[in-house]
Amino acid sequence: MDKEEFIKVGITQGDINGIGYEVIIKTLAETKVLEYCTPIVYGSSKIASYHKKTIDVGDFNLNLIKNTEHAIAKRANIINIFEHEVKIDIGKSTEIAGQLSLNSLETAIQDLQAKKIDTLVTAPINKDNIQSEKFKFPGHSEYLAQKFNVDFNDFLMFLISDGLRVGVVTGHIPLKKVSESITIDVIIRKLAIMNTSLKKDFAISRPKIAVLGLNPHSGDNGVIGTEEKEIIIPAINKAKENNILAFGPYPADGFFGSGNFSKFDAVLAMYHDQGLIPFKAISFESGVNYTAGLPIIRTSPGHGCAYDIAGKNEASPESFRNALYLACDIYKNRLLFDELHANPLKTTVLDKE
16 A cells, blocks of 8 residues: 555535535545545535535545544545534525534544644635634634644745745734734744745755735835835845845735746745735636644645535636645655654755755
8 A cells, every 4th residue: 555545634624605515526536636645524424415416526425434543545535523404505604604614623623633634624614604702713824823832923824836835924914904013023933934844845955935025116215115124124134144045025016927936936925915916816726725834734725615606516626636735745745854854964965955
């Protein structure tokens, strides 16, 4: 049996009224995927069957198991996290959908903490209907950071595609709070997380990171704003002192428009939309959201619940499929990184590359 078959990938169902099950089923129906890992969906076999009827995937079925120990390699497995009947309202946000999204996430995290699964791939949630006494977060990343005791500034929203990697200094916060949230220390910490992730998770020995400015034209030397001169440039210089190959700050519009991003291994944007708008314009269907800086591996598709096309068999599984593959690749890269750095001789050779 190949080593890849033993990578157990936990998959949360997300919002049952969105496209989550559609992209999950379409992905797991591909034989190649099942040669690569052992997927385990945390959800409902009945709800999965409901969604399967709207999709043309032949005789594909999910193997119902009681726990991860019973997962079968080369099969798509599912654990029922609840038994009661649930009303499905395709394309609508409902309270029960939010509750079940959280139920799935909580169960998967428990198994992740217990090392019963190796990685986690999360289907899209509705960030409104999932809110409750147990979930008061703007998204998956913040929730996972709290669950694994990681400080807010010590994880990174990292968007990944074949030709572009973009991280953000500030994530899910109001735009009016961005400027006050950007400090020299925070930028340095985000650069360090990105640099470590590129080495450990993506096997890039000497990554080059581009840093974007905050203001239009990167402030035009203080004419439009002073954050570049007072905060971003000093942060870049200090990062270089720590052997991080950071460059910039670059004006965001020209940087992406000119294709300059292709010269770097990753880009650090100052705020959510500054990084995600160009990323999704370039890689909307294929992009993956990865939470770097956590002790565990979590990826997700770069899209949301997409209520407007739910139940219509129109959703592309590409982003979800890439999220699953990326989770497995990072798992293997971390094993290799740890193996190389456990041997001083191999570490010296790697660092000289």
